[in-house]
Amino acid sequence: MIAAVSALVVALAAAAEHGEKAGGLPQLNPADFVPQLAWLLVTFVILYLILSRVTLPRIGEVLEERRDRVQRDLDAAERFKVDTDTALANYEKALSDARQKASSMAKDVRDRLGADTEKERARIEGELNSKLADAETRIAATKSKALASVDEIAAETASAVVGKLLGEEVSPAEVKKALQPAAE
Template structure:
């Protein structure tokens, strides 16, 4: 164990000596600044050339394509909005025309139905007037028959009453003369 520790200490001492000889990081050593700056300028120029000739034009093309696509999309959206507004205005106009047309049809139908109803009412009134005249004629005829029958019934009744009262049969002409009103009554 003692031998292993000795060996370990020896290796640690050599590492400490090597660290003491190197004065830190080589990037920070002023002796290496000139070559580092040279290679920095070469790498920067190379990257600038590659970026300006290859990468940046591609990025520019992508940006231009995007700008054009956005412009086309906005133009298409504006055109579609205009078409939609026109279609909506046409729809509103057609709807208003349809409502007006429906109103006119309803007015015409109401007028036709009113005319038909009036014509039917006049026809029914005419039929009722004819029936009323016929009924009045029948009533007048029946009344005249009844009036004439009343005279005969009165004659017969008076004849029967006189026959009962006096016991003699009287002629119908004599009873009719007796039943006629006197002039001036």
């Protein structure tokens, strides 16, 4: 191994010494133009074949796949947009229907409560009218009873007054008898 490395160093030193004697850069030496052009042509043809047969088709496939993927993504985005617009329209319609239904229900409840309130008011007014009629009947009965007993009370009172004034006992029946002809 050491021998191979030392042989390589010797060869490089000899080549460097040979290059110094020729002078200038070897690629600018007119004697080396034809081999350089031949190698350039061979390298170009090999590079062209590799690019045209292997690399460029792969790049084309990648570009085509990307174009297809972008188109699929755009199509999916358009579908999602249509679905979203449809869902939004359905939501707006459902919301409008719900508002109308809620308004209708509120009106029905309001009407029902109004009717219930009216019935309850009519029932209470009926009870009050009945109680008022009973009270008026009792008042009339009490009044007629009081008026009926007014004659007796008046007779008793007149009897007591006459008894005090005259000092004689007068019966309430006698006072009634005396007041009857005067009342007629």
